[in-house]
Amino acid sequence: MASILETIHSAADLKRLKATELEALAAEIRAYLIQNLSRTGGHLGPNLGVVELTIALHRVFETPADKITMDVSHQAYVHKLLTGRLDAFPTIRQEGGLNGFMLRTESEHDAYGAGHAGTALSAALGIAVARDLQGGNNHVIAVAGDAAFTNGISYEALNNIASQTRRMIVILNDNEWSIDRNVGAIANYFHRIVTNEHYKHLHDSAARLLQRLGGKTVRNVARKAEEAAKGLLWPSMIFEEFGLTYYGPIDGHNIPLLIETLEFLKREDKPVLLHVLTQKGKGYQPALDKQKKFHGLGPYDPETGETKPVGQKTYSEVFAQTLVELANEDERVVAITAAMPNGTALDLFRPHHPRRYFDVGIAEEHAVIFAAGLATQGMKPVCAIYSTFLQRAFDPIVHDVCLQQLPVVFCMDRAGLSGDDGPTHHGLFDIAYLRGIPEIVVMAPKDEDELADMMKTALTLDRPSAIRYPRGVVTGAGCKPRPEVLAVGKTERIRAGSSSRADVAIFALGPMVAMAESVADQLEAEGYSTAVVNGRFVKPLDQDAVREYALQGAVLVTMEDHALMGGFGAAVLEALDEMKLSASVVRVGWPDQFIEHGKVDSLRKKYGLSVEATLERVRSLLASRPSEREAETWPAHTTRRIAG
Numbered sequence: 001m002a003s004i005l006e007t008i009h010s011a012a013d014l015k016r017l018k019a020t021e022l023e024a025l026a027a028e029i030r031a032y033l034i035q036n037l038s039r040t041g042g043h044l045g046p047n048l049g050v051v052e053l054t055i056a057l058h059r060v061f062e063t064p065a066d067k068i069t070m071d072v073s074h075q076a077y078v079h080k081l082l083t084g085r086l087d088a089f090p091t092i093r094q095e096g097g098l099n100g101f102m103l104r105t106e107s108e109h110d111a112y113g114a115g116h117a118g119t120a121l122s123a124a125l126g127i128a129v130a131r132d133l134q135g136g137n138n139h140v141i142a143v144a145g146d147a148a149f150t151n152g153i154s155y156e157a158l159n160n161i162a163s164q165t166r167r168m169i170v171i172l173n174d175n176e177w178s179i180d181r182n183v184g185a186i187a188n189y190f191h192r193i194v195t196n197e198h199y200k201h202l203h204d205s206a207a208r209l210l211q212r213l214g215g216k217t218v219r220n221v222a223r224k225a226e227e228a229a230k231g232l233l234w235p236s237m238i239f240e241e242f243g244l245t246y247y248g249p250i251d252g253h254n255i256p257l258l259i260e261t262l263e264f265l266k267r268e269d270k271p272v273l274l275h276v277l278t279q280k281g282k283g284y285q286p287a288l289d290k291q292k293k294f295h296g297l298g299p300y301d302p303e304t305g306e307t308k309p310v311g312q313k314t315y316s317e318v319f320a321q322t323l324v325e326l327a328n329e330d331e332r333v334v335a336i337t338a339a340m341p342n343g344t345a346l347d348l349f350r351p352h353h354p355r356r357y358f359d360v361g362i363a364e365e366h367a368v369i370f371a372a373g374l375a376t377q378g379m380k381p382v383c384a385i386y387s388t389f390l391q392r393a394f395d396p397i398v399h400d401v402c403l404q405q406l407p408v409v410f411c412m413d414r415a416g417l418s419g420d421d422g423p424t425h426h427g428l429f430d431i432a433y434l435r436g437i438p439e440i441v442v443m444a445p446k447d448e449d450e451l452a453d454m455m456k457t458a459l460t461l462d463r464p465s466a467i468r469y470p471r472g473v474v475t476g477a478g479c480k481p482r483p484e485v486l487a488v489g490k491t492e493r494i495r496a497g498s499s500s501r502a503d504v505a506i507f508a509l510g511p512m513v514a515m516a517e518s519v520a521d522q523l524e525a526e527g528y529s530t531a532v533v534n535g536r537f538v539k540p541l542d543q544d545a546v547r548e549y550a551l552q553g554a555v556l557v558t559m560e561d562h563a564l565m566g567g568f569g570a571a572v573l574e575a576l577d578e579m580k581l582s583a584s585v586v587r588v589g590w591p592d593q594f595i596e597h598g599k600v601d602s603l604r605k606k607y608g609l610s611v612e613a614t615l616e617r618v619r620s621l622l623a624s625r626p627s628e629r630e631a632e633t634w635p636a637h638t639t640r641r642i643a644g
Contacts, residue, residue, distance in 0.1 A: 003028050010084050011058040011109075022059070022255045026051045029078055030283040032089075034302050040093050041298035041420065042100055045281040045291055046075040046145075049175050049252075053143070053276060054078035056258035060266060061139055067111035067127045071120035071144035071154075073102035074296065075173075076110075083109035093420040095598030101424060115424020116389065117362045118151030120144045121170060125157055128165040139169065139266060146174040147339065150361030161271050162243025169265050170244060170273040173252065175280040239273045248275030253282060292342045312473040316345035316413055318448040319469070322455050322483065323382060324352045332380045333459065336360065338367045344384035344413050364389055368396035368408070375406035380459055387412040387427025387468060394433055401464050402439045408465075409458040415444070415468030416511065416561030417590075417604070422597030427468070428590050432566030434466055435539045441465040441488060442538040444510035448474035450536070456483035470511050470561065489540035495520060497529035504528055504618060505549035505556055509535040509568045512559040512588070518611045519557070519618070528622065538568050543575050550576060550583040555621050557586045557614065564589040584621045588614050 004021055005028040008014055017025065029051050037044045055078070057068060063083065070076050080098060081089060085107065091097025102110040112123040124142035131138060148154050149172070161168060239246045247265065250257055258276070265272050280295075281287030286305025287294035293307075300307045313321075327333040327349070334356040341347040341359055350357040360367045364385055371381035385393070390412055401408045418425040434442050441461060445451040451469055458465040494513065496502070504523055508516035513534050520530040531554070533545055549556060556576075558569035569587030576583050588609055595603060604610055608617075 005029060005032060005081070005086065008082055008086065011063055011082055014055070014058050014082055019256070022055055026055060026255065027283075029055075029081060032081070033077060034284055036090055036092075038300050038302035040090070041296075041300075042077070042093055043074040043296045044284070045287045045294035045296075047077040048282050048284055048287055049278040049280040050075045050143075050173060051078050051282070052253045052255045052258060053171070053173065053278065054082065056255055056262055057141065057143075058082045059259055060262040061141065064108040064111070066139040066141070067124070068109075068141045068143065069112045069120040069124045069127070070102060070114065071142070071148040072117050073114040074100065075143075075145075076102045079109070080107070083107055093422075093597060095596070095602055099422055099597060100420065101422070113424075115422070116392065117148050118153035120148065121154050121157035121161070124168060124170075125161055125165060128168045132165055139167075140165075141169045141171060143171045143173055146172060147362055150339065150363055152363060152365065158239070158242040158244070165271060167269055168271045169262075169268075170271070172248075172273060172275045173278055174249065174275060175278045244271045244273040246273050246275065248273075249277050250275070252276035252278035310473055312476060313448070314345070314473055315448065315451060315469045315471070316343070317348065318451055318474055318479065319384065319411055319413070319455070320345035320348040322452040322479070324349050326455060326459060326483075327353050327356060330380065330459065331356075332378060334358065334374060334379055334381050336367050336371055336381055336383045338362060338364045338385055338389065340384070340386065340389075340413075343386065344411075346384050364393040365396050368393040369400045371408045372396070372400040372404065372406050375401075375408050376404075380407060380409070382409045382411055382455075382459075384411045384413060386425070387415040387430040388418070388425050390430065391433065397434070397440075397464075398437055402437045405439050405463050407459075407462055409455070410464070410466040411455070412466060412468045414471045416470045417595065417600050418471055419600045419603075420597055423594040426595055428561075428563045428595065429566075430466070430468055431538050431560070431562045431568060431571075435566070435571060439463050440539065443467045443536060444538065445469055445536075446475075446492075446508075446510060446513040446534050447477040449477050449479045450486075450534075452479050452483040453486050457486045457488065460485055461488070468510065475511075475514065486536065489537050489542055491536055491542040491545045492534035493545075494532040494534050495530070497531040498524060499529040501552050502529050502531040502549055502554040503622065505531040505533060505552075505554040506559060507533045507535050507546070507556065507568075507572060508559040509538065510561060512561055512609075515609075515611060515614075516557075516559050519614050522611070522615055523618065535568060538571060541571050541575055543579065546572055546575050547579055547581060550579075550581040553625075555584045555586065555618060555625070557588065557618060559588040559609075559614070561609070562589055563592065565592045584625065586614070586617045586621060588617075 004017065004025045030048055033044060033047055085098060088098050093100045099106055101115045102113055104110050104113045111127065120142040121144060124140050128140040131140065144154065247261065250261060261274060265274060280291050297307060323335060335346050335349050336358045337344050337346045338360055339362045341350065346357065360370060367383055367385065371383050374381045390410060412427065412430055414425065415427040415430055418427060431442060434440055441463065443454045443465065445454050454467045458467060506516040506520060516532050520532045523530040531549065556572065558572050560568040562568060564570065564587055567589050569589055573585060591607060
């Protein structure tokens with residue numbers, strides 16, 4: 001006999017279920033998520049927390065006509081299961097399969113794509129205003145976790161909702177967690193609401209009131225909650241001040257109450273906010289016990305929740321441990337994270353220097369300007385922010401840090417491809433958006449030892465700096481007992497080639513150095529003298545090294561885990577043009593498009609970031625090189641051949 005879940009091929013099937021079957025469906029969904037994600041990994045905890053809420057949303061509203069946006073949208077797995085993607089769900093986060101976030105190209109039920117926090121309210125407002133202008137009557141619902149309200153964009157949207165649309169529903173999904181426990185005044189404010197005795201009484205009695213009073217319940221609960229809030233918390237509710245009528249908080253796992261409430265709000269002809277209380281990881285004890293771990297993880301044992309030990313340290317861990325040592329030596333060093341203490345490994349720094357550790361919430365712009373303020377007073381701030389999230393703070397980097405030549409250090413975790421998380425999380429643009437800014441030094445280590453050296457180097461500078469390093473385990477090279485200060489703007493010669501004149505010179509950046517050595521091994525075996533240069537610095541670029549090999553007539557190869565447009569290879573081409581030098585150039589990097597999710601090795605092979613693809617392109621140029629007599633007739637400033 002088929003399970004209830006197996007009968008759900010669209011939201012219409014959900015509406016045909018008996019009300020008494022919805023609790024069983026919720027249990028089946030939880031069991032299904034736990035089993036399936038144990039094989040693929042993913043955002044288990046957040047999705048276990050929104051099972052009932054998502055069922056209620058699709059029971060009451062009609063997607064795709066009604067539009068649901070979800071902040072970050074990592075909690076959209078249940079939404080996918082209820083909108084025709086059950087059969088494809090085992091492919092989630094796998095190459096060619098379902099994306100781990102909402103994606104407009106994946107389904108008409110995904111009203112808005114996301115992967116970063118703070119977008120749901122603004123996007124929903126845009127959709128609602130478009131509806132109003134077009135004379136529509138559909139519903140627009142924004143679902144945002146409480147962590148999203150530590151993000152300034154959410155408040156920019158709140159400031160506009162009441163004045164710009166006549167009708168919209170905001171659902172505040174309050175579970176006290178983003179990835180780590182939420183911090184700051186807003187988190188404390190929500191805590192005051194839900195721990196207020198008047199609210200607690202209303203929350204505990206809501207189900208009984210529903211049974212006794214039916215449709216009057218929601219209005220009654222909302223009115224009493226509003227009175228309690230206004231009388232006992234603040235003179236007026238913060239959301240009411242923004243012009244949204246506040247309802248709640250209610251139990252986010254009580255399906256009948258959720259449905260009754262949403263049916264009521266569906267009839268309200270004004271912007272409203274519903275505050276629901278949920279439990280992240282509900283129904284799975286390992287996820288409840290280790291909420292940070294089960295926010296997002298790889299494969300695990302579904303019975304115990306245990307994951308396979310990584311074995312080696314990660315780059316994040318080496319970063320944090322090095323920062324502890326550097327902070328031990330210099331009391332001016334402070335660490336800043338934007339709600340990612342676990343992801344950046346700064347939770348390892350916090351116990352050692354709690355007064356010099358700052359989690360600002362999901363507020364990257366604030367983090368950067370906060371760091372700038374610290375730097376003006378002689379402190380040495382280190383901002384640990386994922387490459388893809390630092391994009392959000394571009395203007396503060398320019399205006400507040402670089403323009404003032406402040407010694408802020410940006411440590412950009414997850415630089416390069418971020419595999420299963422896909423295009424919202426790939427760190428493929430940081431070189432391009434940083435190297436055009438005056439004053440900043442941009443570095444990329446080839447291994448963990450060089451990461452430590454670059455951190456030491458950055459803290460000696462009197463100007464801004466950025467270090468990009470990849471997700472995952474280190475190379476195994478180990479670290480010296482004490483980091484060393486590197487010569488800024490100078491490359492490292494890893495191999496000089498088999499003769500005094502190189503046929504090929506490979507300039508590799510960061511983790512691509514290992515691949516460059518494999519390419520060089522093969523070319524040397526084929527009789528080509530091949531040099532390998534560890535680029536180290538994107539800015540300032542080592543023009544002397546580029547000039548040396550260009551004058552030798554070597555084929556120059558650049559290799560980077562970054563977009564080719566505006567990247568390291570582009571910097572080398574610009575340097576050649578500036579020096580009016582001729583060279584044959586092969587650039588290896590990511591093409592000018594958004595890269596889908598998938599395994600890193602597979603995607604590298606698909607897009608030509610592999611040893612084999614690089615060899616093929618280099619051999620082609622070597623075979624077609626002009627003779628020395630022909631080369632002498634070329635204008636000195638031209639770049640002869642560019643592949644890639």
